Amino acid sequence: xxxxxxxxxxxxxxxxxxxxxxxxxxxxxxxxxxxxxxxxxxxxxxxxxxxxxxxxxxxxxxxxxxxxxxxxxxxxxxxxxxxxxxxxxxxxxxxxxxxxxxxxxxxxxxxxxxxxxxxxxxxxxxxxx
Amino acid sequence: xxxxxxxxxxxxxxxxxxxxxxxxxxxxxxxxxxxxxxxxxxxxxxxxxxxxxxxxxxxxxxxxxxxxxxxxxxxxxxxxxxxxxxxxxxxxxxxxxxxxxxxxxxxxxxxxxxxxxxx
Amino acid sequence: xxxxxxxxxxxxxxxxxxxxxxxxxxxxxxxxxxxxxxxxxxxxxxxxxxxxxxxxxxxxxxxxxxxxxxxxxxxxxxxxxxxxxxxxxxxxxxxxxxxxxxxxxxxxxxxxx
Numbered sequence: 001x002x003x004x005x006x007x008x009x010x011x012x013x014x015x016x017x018x019x020x021x022x023x024x025x026x027x028x029x030x031x032x033x034x035x036x037x038x039x040x041x042x043x044x045x046x047x048x049x050x051x052x053x054x055x056x057x058x059x060x061x062x063x064x065x066x067x068x069x070x071x072x073x074x075x076x077x078x079x080x081x082x083x084x085x086x087x088x089x090x091x092x093x094x095x096x097x098x099x100x101x102x103x104x105x106x107x108x109x110x111x112x113x114x115x116x117x118x119x120x121x122x123x124x125x126x127x128x129x
Numbered sequence: 130x131x132x133x134x135x136x137x138x139x140x141x142x143x144x145x146x147x148x149x150x151x152x153x154x155x156x157x158x159x160x161x162x163x164x165x166x167x168x169x170x171x172x173x174x175x176x177x178x179x180x181x182x183x184x185x186x187x188x189x190x191x192x193x194x195x196x197x198x199x200x201x202x203x204x205x206x207x208x209x210x211x212x213x214x215x216x217x218x219x220x221x222x223x224x225x226x227x228x229x230x231x232x233x234x235x236x237x238x239x240x241x242x243x244x245x246x247x248x
Numbered sequence: 249x250x251x252x253x254x255x256x257x258x259x260x261x262x263x264x265x266x267x268x269x270x271x272x273x274x275x276x277x278x279x280x281x282x283x284x285x286x287x288x289x290x291x292x293x294x295x296x297x298x299x300x301x302x303x304x305x306x307x308x309x310x311x312x313x314x315x316x317x318x319x320x321x322x323x324x325x326x327x328x329x330x331x332x333x334x335x336x337x338x339x340x341x342x343x344x345x346x347x348x349x350x351x352x353x354x355x356x357x358x359x360x361x
Contacts, residue, residue, distance in 0.1 A: 008246065043149050043248075081318070082358045083149060114156030121162070122131060126244045153359065157317045166255060193310035 004035040006117070006124040009045035018045070018129035019062035025127065030073060039070060039122045040097060040112075041079040049079050049105035050089055071108040076120070078112040080104065132163045134242035140171035141188060147175055148191050150248030152247055155194075158201035165242070168227075169209040173216060176208060176223060194210075195224060199225060256282045266356045268349070275303075275353030283351045287342065291351075292324040295339055299352045301325070306349075312357040 011018040041048055048063035055061050070077035081104075084090050090105045094107055104111040109123065135154045139146035157165045168175060176190055182246070198204060207230035213219050230238070239245060252267065253260040255336055256278050269275060273294055284291050291299075305313050313321060315333065323331020330336075334349040336344035345357050 010248070042153070043146065082152070086145070111177060114153055115160055118157045118160035118162060121157075121244075122160075126246060155317075159320075190310055193308070196309050197317075200317075200324065235286065 002033065002035055004037045004124040005029055006121050007039045008117070008126055008128045010038065010043040010128065011042050012044040013048045013066075015044070019048070019066055020060075022129040023062065023066055026073075026075070033109065035043070036073070036075045036118065037074045037124045038078055040105040040117045040120075040127060041077070041109075042083055042114075044118070046079045046084040046087060046089055048097045049084060051105070051111045065110055077108045078110045078116060080114055080117070081111045082113065084111075100102075115126070123125050130161050130165060131242060131243040132165070133157055133244045133246060134165050134167060134238055136167045136169055136245060136247040137172035138170040138173065138247065139175075139176075140187075140191070141175045143171075144188065144191075146248065147172065147191070151191060151194060153246070153248060154203060155197060155201060158203050164203045165200070165238060166203065166206040166208070166237065167209065167230070169235075171212075171220075173208060174211045176221060176227065178224075179220070193222075195226075198226060201208060205238075207235060209235060225227050254279065254286075255281055264355070268356050271354045272353055272355075273346060280351040280352055287347060287350075287353075289340070289347070292339075295351075297326075297330075297346045298322075298339060300338065300345070302345075302348050305354045306354050308354070312349045312354045313345055314357040315343070318345050319347070 007022050009018055009022055013019045022039065026039070029036060048066065053061065053063060067077060069075070082088070084105075090111070135150065137147065139150065154164050154166060161224045169175045175192060178190075184234050195206075198206065204226055208227055208228070210219070210221060210229045213221060213229065231247050252263040254263055254269070255261075256276070261279065264270050269279065280295045280296075281291065283294075285287065301322060302313055305311075305318075310337065311317075315336075318329055319333050319336065321331070322336070325331075333344070336348075340347035349355070349357055
């Protein structure tokens with residue numbers, strides 16, 4: 001049976017090499033015929049969904065690269081809404097009328113919870129970055 | 130269902146990290162994974178229960194939530210002996226359900242798990 | 249952003265941005281009544297049982313129970329007739345964990361658990 005991977009990212013896309021490493025791993029895994037069940041952004045990795053990321057043209061935007069990769073390869077790219085909310089990034093699975101932030105991050109980012117990570121994890125191998 | 134050993138390494142003063150590791154453990158257990166825990170490095174400080182009536186430290190007493198482990202069948206909760214000793218905490222009395230583990234016991238726990246997640 | 253308040257017995261209690269009590273210690277049963285009125289709920293003994301259950305839960309574990317946890321904990325303490333999501337949804341149609349914790353004066357539970 002083909003091995004399926006769950007990738008778990010926990011560091012900021014800027015203050016570490018985890019996004020670069022995860023991208024390399026993901027490309028290599030697909031090239032060798034393995035499957036990626038999910039890429040899950042937790043802790044500071046949720047900073048990747050910020051709408052205002054603005055980098056000089058000659059610096060790699062790893063959050064955007066990962067998003068593009070997931071879109072092309074149709075890999076679910078999930079982020080933890082609670083972790084995002086705590087960092088003032090996007091909120092809300094159920095667009096809470098009382099909240100002043102209501103939008104979710106744009107596709108391919110998918111607002112999700114840890115429960116979804118836990119469900120998708122079954123039958124996969126977790127690799128952390 | 131998988132056997133998952135969640136490795137806590139963050140001090141309680143690194144609040145987001147310790148709390149988010151706890152949330153992850155609870156979420157995995159809620160989806161019926163068999164979760165066990167290992168407190169290592171500065172995470173052993175999480176087991177020192179400060180007197181929250183007295184302290185002015187900006188902390189939430191999330192250790193109280195360790196009481197949820199029983200409800201979720203999370204366990205065993207191993208506490209790295211070496212990390213305790215290195216911090217002068219070898220004699221620390223541990224909460225119910227927590228046990229000191231030497232490197233052989235930790236190795237065995239890692240071998241039994243399907244997945245390791247380090248937080 | 250403007251600060252919202254809940255008017256209870258002549259006092260203005262500050263709310264957080266989700267409309268939950270800012271100060272846990274502000275809670276009295278009258279707070280639950282006031283929230284219930286806002287949410288168009290008539291509180292029965294069954295509602296009060298859940299409200300006090302989540303308050304006790306919070307005091308014990310320092311965590312606002314989200315739905316899965318609430319169901320599990322209720323089942324353990326009060327038996328399966330009460331510890332199931334259908335029973336709880338009939339009492340709190342907008343979401344048992346969300347509504348019961350608000351009425352009980354607790355912080356909003358994490359969505360992801």
